[in-house]
Amino acid sequence: MELPHAQAAVLRAASAEDATPIDELAAETDLPPETVTGAAFELEERGLVVVLSREEESTTLTEEGDEYADRGLPEVRLYEAARGLDADPVPMGEAIGRAGLEGPEVDIALSNYARKGYGEIDSGTVTTDPDAVPDTDSEAMALDAITAGEAAPSDEVLDRLERRGLIERSERTERTVTLSDDGVTALMEGVESRETVGQLTPELLASGEWRDVEFGAYNVEADAERVDGGRLHVLRETGERVKDVLVGMGFEEMDGPHADADFWINDCLFMPQDHPARTHWDRFALEEPSEIDDLPEGLVSRVERAHREGVGPDGDGYHSPWDEGFARALALRGHTTSLTTRYLSGTEIGEIDPPARFFSVEKAYRNDTLDATHLLEFFQIEGWVMADSLSVRDLMGTFEEFYAQFGITDIEFKPHYNPYTEPSFELFGTHPTTGELIEIGNSGLFREEMLEPLGVECDVMAWGLALERLAMLTTGAEDIRDLHGTLADLDFLRNAEVSY
Numbered sequence: 001m002e003l004p005h006a007q008a009a010v011l012r013a014a015s016a017e018d019a020t021p022i023d024e025l026a027a028e029t030d031l032p033p034e035t036v037t038g039a040a041f042e043l044e045e046r047g048l049v050v051v052l053s054r055e056e057e058s059t060t061l062t063e064e065g066d067e068y069a070d071r072g073l074p075e076v077r078l079y080e081a082a083r084g085l086d087a088d089p090v091p092m093g094e095a096i097g098r099a100g101l102e103g104p105e106v107d108i109a110l111s112n113y114a115r116k117g118y119g120e121i122d123s124g125t126v127t128t129d130p131d132a133v134p135d136t137d138s139e140a141m142a143l144d145a146i147t148a149g150e151a152a153p154s155d156e157v158l159d160r161l162e163r164r165g166l167i168e169r170s171e172r173t174e175r176t177v178t179l180s181d182d183g184v185t186a187l188m189e190g191v192e193s194r195e196t197v198g199q200l201t202p203e204l205l206a207s208g209e210w211r212d213v214e215f216g217a218y219n220v221e222a223d224a225e226r227v228d229g230g231r232l233h234v235l236r237e238t239g240e241r242v243k244d245v246l247v248g249m250g251f252e253e254m255d256g257p258h259a260d261a262d263f264w265i266n267d268c269l270f271m272p273q274d275h276p277a278r279t280h281w282d283r284f285a286l287e288e289p290s291e292i293d294d295l296p297e298g299l300v301s302r303v304e305r306a307h308r309e310g311v312g313p314d315g316d317g318y319h320s321p322w323d324e325g326f327a328r329a330l331a332l333r334g335h336t337t338s339l340t341t342r343y344l345s346g347t348e349i350g351e352i353d354p355p356a357r358f359f360s361v362e363k364a365y366r367n368d369t370l371d372a373t374h375l376l377e378f379f380q381i382e383g384w385v386m387a388d389s390l391s392v393r394d395l396m397g398t399f400e401e402f403y404a405q406f407g408i409t410d411i412e413f414k415p416h417y418n419p420y421t422e423p424s425f426e427l428f429g430t431h432p433t434t435g436e437l438i439e440i441g442n443s444g445l446f447r448e449e450m451l452e453p454l455g456v457e458c459d460v461m462a463w464g465l466a467l468e469r470l471a472m473l474t475t476g477a478e479d480i481r482d483l484h485g486t487l488a489d490l491d492f493l494r495n496a497e498v499s500y
């Protein structure tokens with residue numbers, strides 16, 4: 001049988017009795033391990049060998065881990081130095097000096113000392129617990145075991161060492177090759193090797209040798225090294241996808257200021273000026289400039305009238321104070337519904353005639369308490385549809401169509417209250433891993449009290465959905481802080497898939 005050079009070499013080096021690891025075959029054949037792996041898979045395809053794969057976890061010490069394995073963990077050195085001094089408690093400076101701790105080691109020693117029960121650190125002194133046994137410090141013993149290549153310590157200790165940056169863990173695939181019966185027969189009958197070329201080089205081209213050589217086939221199934229290039233942040237990717245979906249549904253994009261007058265953010269939405277959401281607790285007010293320069297005069301007086309007297313023959317206002325200065329105050333928008341009021345008022349792109357659909361995917365800012373579902377800022381998917389006759393069915397149908405594009409087909413609606421919509425609905429989705437219902441948006445049909453001053457004479461249904469919550473549902477992220485900010489998990493961001 002005639003085989004390409006690498007395959008023939010691997011076949012000769014393999015054994016029928018023992019499973020030989022790729023590294024050993026590489027050493028024996030003097031070929032790079034990648035070449036041996038490729039050749040082994042091709043031989044397996046010919047039925048001449050059996051390749052077995054096994055995931056192997058390996059642990060190596062980092063430079064810092066190596067140093068502690070050599071000189072002792074800082075906290076152990078601190079304990080031993082403090083024990084060696086003839087006092088208890090010992091002045092901290094003295095113990096640190098005697099332990100030979102320098103630079104960042106001092107903080108490292110102090111932060112692990114009490115945790116491990118070596119004693120207490122208190123206002124410049126160190127006490128030592130006479131019962132502590134540094135010789136059996138599980139982390140120190142683990143460092144020694146890893147250095148000596150002995151059996152792996154428990155996962156819990158490894159986790160701690162990894163968090164301290166003292167070890168690195170990696171997974172690799174360990175492969176072995178064993179001759180099959182056909183392989184043995186082939187070897188007995190005689191195998192000749194044929195030179196093949198794995199890569200076309202400038203030299204081969206220049207010399208014209210490429211005409212005569214035989215090229216090896218590509219193995220497209222071989223494992224390749226993984227290269228992490230840059231990629232779009234999953235939130236940005238989801239946002240772009242949302243825009244594509246909405247444009248596909250016939251919506252046009254709105255655009256406008258992040259810092260805006262309360263007039264556009266609240267007053268035009270028939271939000272009473274003494275509403276709790278309008279206190280300084282909830283909004284990020286601007287100090288400089290603190291007020292908007294101009295507001296459309298006629299609209300200001302129509303909005304004021306709606307707040308004071310209501311709209312229509314049976315209308316009633318809030319009977320609460322309404323002050324134009326208050327409406328002029330600037331703040332970071334707490335929702336992007338300020339864009340909606342601007343567009344509906346005709347001041348942005350002129351009068352808009354029905355039927356019309358608009359959206360934005362933009363940032364909103366709220367002074368919320370940080371937790372798993374809240375940050376101080378988030379992307380809001382704002383949208384509205386203007387038409388002659390709209391009902392709740394239109395609203396629900398639009399959401400069903402929208403969320404289905406992201407594979408979400410089980411949204412639930414809950415009646416809600418907004419000063420500017422009637423009826424109003426909150427939207428909920430089921431988290432794919434925790435199974436919890438999470439709020440994903442708020443919506444409704446705008447009230448007369450809002451539409452009439454803006455000069456809109458037909459129905460408008462509208463919503464504000466949270467992009468981050470949508471991303472939590474599509475990626476399975478359980479905490480918004482995994483998506484955004486300093487705690488975001490890089491592995492998650494590298495691997496997260498966006499649904500299409």
Ligand code: PHE
Nearest residue numbers: 335337442443444462463464
């Ligand atoms: N502004 C609302 C919010 O921030 C969302 C919304 C917009 C609700 C339009 C109804 C109509 O929650």
